Amino acid sequence: PGELGAALALREVIQRRAELEQWVLRGSDGELLRLYGLREVAAVKPLYRLLEGGDLLNTRSNERLEADHATGFYLDSHGNKVAPGFTVFAGTSNFAKVLTDPSIRGPFLEIFVWTVAFAGLTVLFTLAVGLVLASLLQWDLVRGKAFYRLMLILPYAVPAFISILVFRGLFNQNFGEINLLLNGLFGLRPDWFSDPTLARSMILMVNTWLGYPYMLLLCMGLLQAIPRDLYEASAMDGATPLDNLLKITLPLLIKPLAPLLIASFAFNFNNFVLITLLTRGGPDIIGATTPAGTTDLLVSYTYRIAFQDSGQNFALAAAIATLIFLVVGALAWLNLKLSKVKV
CATH class of the missing domain: 3.10.650.10 (MalF N-terminal region-like)
Incomplete structure (x- = not known):
């Protein structure tokens, strides 16, 4: 006791660092010393x-x-x-701030409306593209259907984050192939990432590309389940292809598709990866006191408030996350109600 032993090897010091940091030594002048580095101690006082x-x-x-x-x-x-x-304890002050503070309420409502519109338009566009392509693949005059099916479903096999990053490069204003093509044909160089309308249009186009193969697979399976006799009978009555679509195809597709469409809406309502990798929420909303962008969804808006752009307003982010939970919970309840099978 009172004598120093052999020094520990550096590897053992690292392994036992948590234990050594709990030790308190008293110096000759009475100061309390604690482990400061791997090989030194120092007087540590609370700031x-x-x-x-x-x-x-x-x-x-x-x-x-x-x-x-x-x-x-x-x-x-x-x-x-x-x-x-x-x-x-903040109580409901953050919920009240979302509804009463103009600098927060304005961006929040704009982002909320855009989130609903984005999710709804994505479902509409992907369903329309998937249904049209599935109908063409059901056409008897089309040859090489297996090849076309493979090529149309191929985007579904590519991981979404890779496709998003590829599109980010394609839409680059100065070097992107899309702008090079538009400039060569029409003399246009749209600024996809700075103009709010163009940025939102770009997001919808990219998300339609990512989502249509899923709707294509669903529609192909459901179209094959529709009896061909219905179309033959309508042809004998002189019905047009539009009549067949509105009176036979859509009524028989909507009911089984409804729960899946709601699930797709809920997924796109919280499509964090697309916004983060493609636009990062920009361009920013002018006059907002919180980090908010015109292409932000509620989920990316919440993330930026909590963790990015010097936000770190965890309480406000938690309040908005609660509102998101209520919306998604309502969609889940509606989905379960529509998918309930009556015996």
């Missing part, structure tokens, strides 16, 4: 000391930090917030 009323005292500069119990942050002498703060 802040808690005062009465919840305020903090900086032991190094003797500056008093006032506790703001309304926001959960400490304020320095200039009124600036000092991170990380402390926990306070």
